Amino acid sequence: MGKETTPKIDDVRVIEFCREVAPASRCSYVQVITENNAIHRDCFNNVSKKIAADGGTMQLGWTIWLRPNVLLSADCHAVWVNNENVMIDITPQPDGEERILFLPDNTIDSIEFRIPSKYKALTKSPLVAEFVELLDARGKFLSKFKTSDVMLNMSESEKMTDLVLSMRIDEINVEIKRKVGRNASCPCLSEMKYKKCCGA
Numbered sequence: 001m002g003k004e005t006t007p008k009i010d011d012v013r014v015i016e017f018c019r020e021v022a023p024a025s026r027c028s029y030v031q032v033i034t035e036n037n038a039i040h041r042d043c044f045n046n047v048s049k050k051i052a053a054d055g056g057t058m059q060l061g062w063t064i065w066l067r068p069n070v071l072l073s074a075d076c077h078a079v080w081v082n083n084e085n086v087m088i089d090i091t092p093q094p095d096g097e098e099r100i101l102f103l104p105d106n107t108i109d110s111i112e113f114r115i116p117s118k119y120k121a122l123t124k125s126p127l128v129a130e131f132v133e134l135l136d137a138r139g140k141f142l143s144k145f146k147t148s149d150v151m152l153n154m155s156e157s158e159k160m161t162d163l164v165l166s167m168r169i170d171e172i173n174v175e176i177k178r179k180v181g182r183n184a185s186c187p188c189l190s191e192m193k194y195k196k197c198c199g200a
């Protein structure tokens with residue numbers, strides 16, 4: 001499976017996915033200008049600190065990611081809106097992305113509890129279908145915990161539930177990332193050749 005990347009804004013599958021995630025909204029590219037001291041994966045606190053220092057407001061919404069030929073995902077995210085009303089992502093992104101595809105969503109009213117990501121398979125692979133099911137299950141499971149201290153609030157049995165889910169997720173992740181010959185059948189079990197599927 002290819003690397004997770006910012007998809008093209010005019011990709012029909014992206015437009016459809018955005019419509020499912022936040023029907024009243026439209027996605028746009030948002031520039032990533034990392035703020036000093038901003039912490040990876042801590043967008044809400046990063047933006048809050050920025051507002052306290054420089055004004056502006058927070059926009060909640062979703063970052064859209066593409067794993068080519070495999071799946072689309074939407075991760076809950078906060079960006080900073082400056083005094084000229086321009087959205088800027090001040091949180092460092094994995095792989096140093098310079099812009100993200102961002103879908104504002106004003107129906108997200110609280111970030112106290114973890115908000116599950118949303119996923120859409122782009123393939124008929126049964127392995128990817130299981131992957132999406134497990135990611136959804138884990139997102140739902142984690143959504144009963146507060147954003148700030150997930151691990152601290154987990155009982156021993158909840159930690160075990162999370163571990164079982166994560167282990168299978170990691171296992172499938174490794175399997176569908178596995179490289180094979182270009183003309184071999186794809187490890188994701190889509191019944192397509194590797195070069196036309198996850199190896200494209």
Ligand SMILES: [Zn+2]
Nearest residue numbers: 186188197198
């Ligand atoms: Zn594949």
